Amino acid sequence: MVSRMREQGIEDERVLAAMRAVPRHLFVDEGLASHAYEDAALPIGHEQTISQPWVVARMISVLAHGRELGKVMEVGAGCGYQAAVLAHVAREVHAIERIHGLYELARSNLQKLHLPGRLRVVFGDGMAGLPGTAPFDGIVIAAAGLKIPLALLEQLAIGGRLIAPEGGTTQRLVLIERTGTSAWNRQELDAVRFVPLRPGTQY
8 A cells, every 4th residue: 555655646754654554444344444455435434434545645745744743633533544644643633523423433443553643532513623722733624615614724823734625526635824824825736535524513
């Protein structure tokens, strides 16, 4: 999987090492474990998916490019896989999940691993973020909204980066960097396909 990612243009050795260190098969149903290292999104229940490995590596690489990652927020923890990879790259990870069954799954999956970074999983509305923990050096959103919620943009530290899919039927990864108190730079990247970003919580 890691050599394939290198061929696909992932160059950050920290991210490649993190992808190598996290056993993806532990985050999917046993019946799908034989497909865990294919470059494909897989169902994890609750109409949600675990992102394809290349997308996880691409998003974290863009976030970490040319810098050390301190405090990072992930919106949409899902089964916990991307949070586990982030914990190998960032000093501190705060992952939010809005679906209670997936929040429990992520916590259970992550407790099995000995992760180097500080990692916290929170049940809550990802679109609201974690204002009490902000500002963040990086924010990763693992679901696509028609636009990035302002509440999340405002939780970026100045100089911090946010990466997220944006759009409806057609989606692109966007990178947003906060350049001032009320100034952000935006850059469009790859075409992607994610589940929709939704507000509120679900039991």
